[in-house]
Amino acid sequence: MTTSVEVSALTVRYGGVKAVEDFTLSHSSGGVIGLIGPNGAGKTTLLNALSGVTPPTSGTIRVNGRDLTGAGPVRTARLGVTRTFQNLQIFGSLTVLHNVMLPRTARSVHLSLGHVLGLAASRRRVEAERRTAGELLDRVGLGPYAHLPAESLAYGLQRRVEIARALAGDPALLLLDEPLAGLARAESADLTALFTDIAAEGVTVLMVEHDVAGVFAVSDRVLVLDHGRLLADGTSEQIAADPVVRAARCAGDRHVLRGVQGFDPEGVPVRHREFRHHRLRDRVDSRAAVPAQRSGWRDGGPQRAVGSEAAGRSCPRHDGSYSGKRDTVIRTGTSLALTGAILVGALGLTGCAASEEGDGTGGRSKGGDIAIGASLELSGPTQSIGTAYKKALELQVDSINEQGGVLNGRKLRLIVKDNQTKPAQNITNVNDLINNDHVVAVITGGCSACTVPVTSIVEKRKVPLISLASATAITDPVAERQYTFKISPNPAQDAEVLLADLKRKGVKSVGLLNVDNPYGQEGRAAVLTQAKKAGIEVTGRQQFGQEDKDMSVQAKRLVDDHPEAVVVWAVMPAAGIIAKNLRDAEFDGGVYLDAGAGAELFVKGAQGAAEGVHMVFPRVLAIGDVTSGGESVQNQKQWVARYTDRYQDYSGFASFAADAALMLRDAIAESGSTDGAQLRDTIETIGFDGVSGPIRNSAKEHSGLQPESLGVLVVRDGDWHLAN
Incomplete structure (x- = not known):
């Protein structure tokens, strides 16, 4: 695609003031155009005119041969000119995905009405737009955040949401108004690389930016605007050396x-x-x-x-x-103090003042019990998993205290709150645990969408967080998640083990069914990647909502494509329901689950449909099948026995919570402190053989469970066993 932009003698007047005067531009090669100039030069006014927001007083604007002069913002956007703004313009209460879908679905009243009425054609169109929006999010690095409220993202990620939404309009000319403002160097570098990729596809990118080094690094052409007039036009090197520009620099006003x-x-x-x-x-x-x-x-x-x-x-x-x-x-x-106070209030970080002993950085005390907070899913769709986490934490903390506690006999005190499987409630809980309960560390449950928004809170307060959820976005990028760690395996690890097993068995085709949330989307991407590597065809792909109670339609569609096996990426109770749906659809191939499927909860939920189902999970779930007598194996067997004795049943998820408690115990003991920064540094370098398997954190990897912990399990006679 090649874009032509022709602007001729464009002038915008406000009374007697010429905000833009006689601006002319001819460009036909795509690429990135940087627009720089002092405050009041008319840069934003020019973008407003080009995007139809401000009608020009005179002159013409043509893009790809179409006259857009005075077309207005709606028609201009539909004809291929989209933009971002100096001040973020996103819909905070909508999900990231819906923000990006809006420009496409809003184009057609018939599409929106048809979707409301449940018309099949409209549903298919909306689903296609959803896929397109998802691909755009992957392109700008927001795939794992698709189902989070846009307002829960950090500022740099919200910038990406706005850029993705602008790209959703299929622009020929993309206008960016200070896209790098407020970003760290790494974020700026990532975005400028993205702009280069967009321009390489033939889109003309016109970028207004005060970060001149960033402009020079990415722009094929640079324009200098001053007092509404075009002062210079050339390459970065030419502008830097332009005597007119340099002379203007010291020309008084x-x-x-x-x-x-x-x-x-x-x-x-x-x-x-x-x-x-x-x-x-x-x-x-x-x-x-x-x-x-x-x-x-x-x-x-x-x-x-x-x-x-x-x-x-x-x-x-x-x-x-x-x-x-x-x-x-x-x-x-x-101004920094004023804005800092506003930000603290907006983030809900203004709870009761921290104790004098704790100095306001996580409730560290010099004596007495050491408080550890846990925000878990004790109600909502995944309450069965959250309850297993709670039981395991209570058992492990009791065991640590019975063995003498830490730091010369100090006891651990566990404070548990219900996050209701809701991101907003999790934010409230974490703030409360830090500000009012003065915990030295926080453990969050298995809800990835609940955990990602609170990572910024613990970073600001310098309180370590250990998550039991699986999404990679929880700990990645590590540079922005210095205080966040997790125990459970990454979706990529699960998918690699699962697809390798299918390949060994000679399976040539699979169907894929995943929950439509960050955890499911990441799993979906991982399965597709590993399937391609393994040479396995994915015959069909289906998704379902997190609150859905029946997936029979999706199951039937997958079965109709005749795959040899079906990969399911879902937690309980959905995983059990899907197993029944596949059985009812008379599917006789293999069913494979990831580690989130519920372990013993799946067997109970799926009942007879569970028999013969495979799952990737830490081998400790089938520790009875392990005959080696190593110390780590004996510790795993003892843990399973203690949990079973106390609760009369064993949960596969218990090992993740148990390891979180052990990690904090070892970090406190090794650092000799409850200081947040010292605990963080110790956790980052910690290595131990946990209940789930060997855990080795590092400065580059905050998700330290090692791949050898995982195995492929199968349900035989109503219980999980090692498949190989």
Whole structure:
């Protein structure tokens, strides 16, 4: 695809003020165009005109030969011009997926009405749009977050939501208004790489940005706008060396490059890392009601890195000396304090003040019991799993205390709260555990969608979190999840073991049925990847909602495609229902489950349909079949016996919770402290043979359960056994 953009003599007036004057652009090669200039240069006004938000006073706009002059925002978007905004414009209460679906489904009133009325054609169309939106989310790195409320994501991820939504409009011209504002260096680098990929497909990307180093790194062409007029047009190298631009920099009231992020006082680009923190500070400045002298771009803030050799310099004279015009650095302590208080309140972090002993960073005390918090699914669709976690934690904490506790006899005190299998309730629980119960660490349950939103809370409060859920997004990327760890296997590990077993058995085709949530979507992607590697055809793919109680329609569709086996990615009770649905559909092939399927809960729920079903799970669930006498095996057998003696039954999920308690016990003992940062550092390097199997965390991997822990199990005579 090749995009042509023709803008001729475009002018936008507000009374007697020309916000944009006689702007002309001819571009036909796709690529990335960077648009830079000082505050008030007219950059956003230009984007508003190009996107139909602001009608031009005169001039024309043509994209791919179509005249879009004064077309209005709706028609302009439909004809291939989409955009993002300086201030995020997302629907916070909607899921990430629905935010991205909106531009496509909203195009047709008939489609929306047909979906409400349940028309088959409309349902198929909506499902197709859902798949397309899912692919876009994968493309921008948001696949694992598809079913989370957009408001629960970190700022950098919300930026990606807005970009994905703009891409959903199939743009020929994509307008980005300060897409890198407020982002860390790694986030900026990832996004600029994405912009390059988009442009390589023929889309023209026009990016307004104060991060000039970022603009120069990604742009094929750079435009400099000043006082509404096009001052310069060229490559990054040409703009950096342009004498007109450099002269304008020190021309009194035309500070084109003075204060620009990425330029030193001589107009030479500086390293990204030297001004990164200024971008964050200036984002706060632009939103706080604090008077500040405006000087150049970005409210006068990022003239140079604080403490750098360039600090305090003035404009260079031709002889290399400096004039008396000094760049002003705006101090932002007041605005930072104000904005910090607003953020704390918005995140619900204003609970009771931490104790004096705990110094407000996780409730660490110098004596007495050590509080550990747990937010588990004790009600809602996965309450049976959450109840098993609670039992295991209580048993393991009791055992630790009976053996003398930690730190010279101090006892662990477990505080458990019900998250109701709801992300919002989990956020409330975690805040309450940290602020009011002063816990030194938090354990969350098996709900991945509940855990991801609270990772930012523990990062801010420096309180370690150990999750029992499986989604990779819980601990990845590690750079943003420094205080978050998890026990259960990654979906990729499950899928690799499962598909390898199918390949060994000579299976050539499978059907795939997964729950439509982050856990299920990640499993779906992992199965498709591993199936391709194994040379196994996926004959059909079906999904179901997390609250659905009958999947017979999906099961029948899979069976009609005649696969040799069906892979099911679901927790209980859904996994048991699906097993019955497949049996009722007269499927006689193999049924394979991932580790989330419920272990003994699956056998109880599926009843007779469970016989012969396979599952990837830690081998401890079938520890009775293991005949070796190693110490780790003996410890596993003792754990199963203790749990069974206490509760008269054993849950496969119990091992994950037991290992979370052991991990915290060892971290406290090895660090000799309950300080959050010290516990984090110790957990990150911890290695032990847990109940689930060997666990080895590292600075690069916060999900340390090793692949050799997993095996393929099968139900025989109503119980799980090793299949091989």
